[in-house]
Amino acid sequence: MNQINEPKTSLQFSFMGEGALLCEVVNANAKLELVVQQRIWQLAHSVKEQLGVLEVVPGMNNLLVVFDPIRDLVTNLKAQIQHLWMVQLATSTDNCSAKLHHIPVVYGGDMGVDIVDLAAYAGLSVEEVIERHSQAEYTVYALGSQPGLPYLGGLDPQLNKPRRASARTQVKAGAVIIGGSQASVLSRTSACGWHIIGYTAIECFNPASEPAALFSPGDTVKFIVEEVRL
Amino acid sequence: MAGMLTSVQDHGRKGYRQIGVGLSGAMDDFALSVANLLLGNPNEAAALEITLGGCALKFKSDTTIALTGTDMKATLDGHPIPSWWAVSVKADQILKMAIAPKGLRSYLAIAGGIDVPLIMCSRSTDLKAGFGGFNGRALKAGDYVKVFTSHQQYYLKQGFGISRRLQNESKDSNVVVRILAAAQWNDFSKEAQCLFLNSPWLVTPQSNRLGYCLSGPVIVAQKQQELLSHGILPGCVQMPPSGQPVIQLNDANTCGGYPKLGVVIEADLRKLAQVRPGESISFQLCTQQQAVQARTQLQEQLTSLKLQAESMRKRLSDPLF
Numbered sequence: 001m002n003q004i005n006e007p008k009t010s011l012q013f014s015f016m017g018e019g020a021l022l023c024e025v026v027n028a029n030a031k032l033e034l035v036v037q038q039r040i041w042q043l044a045h046s047v048k049e050q051l052g053v054l055e056v057v058p059g060m061n062n063l064l065v066v067f068d069p070i071r072d073l074v075t076n077l078k079a080q081i082q083h084l085w086m087v088q089l090a091t092s093t094d095n096c097s098a099k100l101h102h103i104p105v106v107y108g109g110d111m112g113v114d115i116v117d118l119a120a121y122a123g124l125s126v127e128e129v130i131e132r133h134s135q136a137e138y139t140v141y142a143l144g145s146q147p148g149l150p151y152l153g154g155l156d157p158q159l160n161k162p163r164r165a166s167a168r169t170q171v172k173a174g175a176v177i178i179g180g181s182q183a184s185v186l187s188r189t190s191a192c193g194w195h196i197i198g199y200t201a202i203e204c205f206n207p208a209s210e211p212a213a214l215f216s217p218g219d220t221v222k223f224i225v226e227e228v229r230l
Numbered sequence: 231m232a233g234m235l236t237s238v239q240d241h242g243r244k245g246y247r248q249i250g251v252g253l254s255g256a257m258d259d260f261a262l263s264v265a266n267l268l269l270g271n272p273n274e275a276a277a278l279e280i281t282l283g284g285c286a287l288k289f290k291s292d293t294t295i296a297l298t299g300t301d302m303k304a305t306l307d308g309h310p311i312p313s314w315w316a317v318s319v320k321a322d323q324i325l326k327m328a329i330a331p332k333g334l335r336s337y338l339a340i341a342g343g344i345d346v347p348l349i350m351c352s353r354s355t356d357l358k359a360g361f362g363g364f365n366g367r368a369l370k371a372g373d374y375v376k377v378f379t380s381h382q383q384y385y386l387k388q389g390f391g392i393s394r395r396l397q398n399e400s401k402d403s404n405v406v407v408r409i410l411a412a413a414q415w416n417d418f419s420k421e422a423q424c425l426f427l428n429s430p431w432l433v434t435p436q437s438n439r440l441g442y443c444l445s446g447p448v449i450v451a452q453k454q455q456e457l458l459s460h461g462i463l464p465g466c467v468q469m470p471p472s473g474q475p476v477i478q479l480n481d482a483n484t485c486g487g488y489p490k491l492g493v494v495i496e497a498d499l500r501k502l503a504q505v506r507p508g509e510s511i512s513f514q515l516c517t518q519q520q521a522v523q524a525r526t527q528l529q530e531q532l533t534s535l536k537l538q539a540e541s542m543r544k545r546l547s548d549p550l551f
Contacts, residue, residue, distance in 0.1 A: 014411075014412055014413035015410045015411070015412060015493065015518060016412060016461070016462065016463050016466065016490075016493050017410060017463055017465055017466075017493035017494070017495060017496060017521070018410060018495055018496065018518050018521035018522050018525065019496065019525075020463055020493075022412075022413055022460060022461070024413070024460070032458065044248075054244070054245070055244065055245050055247060055248070056248065057247040057248050057461035057484070058248065058461075059458065059459055059460035059461050059485060060458040060459045060460065061458050062458060062460045062461075063461075064247075064460060064461030064462075064463075066247075066463070069518070069521070069522045069525065070522060070525065070526055070529070074518060142248075142459075142485075143248060143249045143250045144247070144248075144250045144459065144461065144483070144484045144485035145250055145459070145483040145484060145485045145486075146250050146358070146359060146483060146484075147249065147250045147251045147356075147359045148249060148250055149250050151459060151485075182459075187250070188358070188359050188360070190358070205249075205250070205359075207349050207350065207359075207361040207362070211249070212249060212251075212350065213249040213250070217248075
């Protein structure tokens with residue numbers, strides 16, 4: 001078990017309507033931290049058991065708690081969540097259920113239309129982008145936005161590139177994408193403002209499977225070079 | 231004829247946001263609840279959500295139906311049927327919905343509820359992700375939709391309805407919705423906050439079940455910051471860099487990162503569901519207690535309507551068995 005020795009900062013609460021609280025780490029200055037995320041998973045786990053809590057949704061270093069506002073007094077709930085956050089054991093979540101996923105990727109060419117621009121932006125060659133993207137080990141921080149879509153932390157900082165000024169209206173499911181410091185795989189064909197560097201045939205979400213989502217928070221993801229198209 | 235957008239919806243897919251699956255479900259869930267309670271259906275029964283109207287359905291067998299939501303000047307074999315009304319129909323009868331003169335969405339519930347598979351605890355169509363409901367899509371002309379056998383079968387000798395006041399018609403062309411301030415409310419100056427609350431916002435044609443894109447004065451936050459992605463709920467009023475607000479709704483993504491000014495309270499989401507593109511809305515701040523009170527009042531209203539509907543059904547129906 002990893003010791004987490006970072007100083008305790010209290011959570012900041014805001015309403016997401018009368019039946020939900022958004023719990024955020026104060027002074028997170030928008031920098032993702034894995035240790036904070038591990039505590040978020042742990043918090044999600046314990047808050048879910050609280051009376052009146054209907055749903056917990058881990059985000060990126062934050063947690064949305066949906067509750068029954070008719071049954072629960074919100075001040076009590078805030079105090080309970082803050083208490084759980086402050087007293088939780090300084091250990092990371094028990095990750096024995098975490099899986100390692102190998103995702104085969106066809107990089108570049110018609111499968112990764114933005115890789116040339118991204119390489120130029122990063123000051124790297126396309127080969128170096130592929131190398132850095134496929135050598136990193138990613139952690140699934142959260143799922144969200146669309147069914148089964150993983151928010152991955154662990155992208156090589158050199159590959160950070162702010163999202164496109166405007167989104168493409170239709171990007172195929174399976175697109176391997178980069179948006180700012182986050183990496184992901186598009187799970188449904190949809191509009192997308194991230195940069196497309198490759199494509200995988202792996203299916204992130206199938207409502208008929210159990211579980212429906214391939215990835216779970218805490219899982220590790222590695223991208224494997226299946227083919228390079230230039 | 232399936233109309234502009236007709237889909238199978240119940241009260242939505244709850245509890246799956248942590249894997250990125252959104253709510254879907256009836257936009258006007260009060261109207262759906264009333265449709266079900268008029269028939270004695272369980273509250274979780276699925277019905278058809280009809281957008282704008284312009285559709286026709288033929289019944290393959292005798293059953294009882296309820297229409298709620300906006301009035302689409304429905305006719306059954308040419309005889310008018312009001313909204314917020316239950317009536318028995320015969321096999322081969324044709325129900326036609328005209329284009330609604332006002333409002334946007336109506337609900338057609340059928341005794342027993344629509345028979346589509348339960349996926350992740352819901353029969354709602356997730357139109358964006360393409361699963362649930364009727365083959366994961368909106369209905370098309372020629373589709374045959376099955377219905378569960380009702381546990382209580384009856385024939386209504388005459389139709390009955392509930393007060394038309396429930397139709398939620400506002401005399402004013404501008405609909406006011408109440409919001410609770412959200413995380414970035416205070417990142418906007420007093421002037422920006424006032425401008426936001428005092429301006430009518432035009433609902434643009436880009437608006438749909440995913441969200442309403444609004445048009446009005448440009449509003450910019452004092453403090454521009456990069457936010458980390460977080461869970462959002464229907465009703466969330468985001469302010470993208472364009473300075474034109476977007477209200478995320480039932481089919482929206484489960485996560486977002488734009489600054490949030492507020493979130494429309496649950497009791498007022500049904501008002502939004504009936505606002506058409508081209509109409510305008512405005513926002514009013516309220517407290518969490520007021521929002522909970524409004525929600526409780528709607529619940530109580532449904533409970534009392536349920537009792538009324540039960541006694542009406544008893545009085546007007548012949549049991550078939």
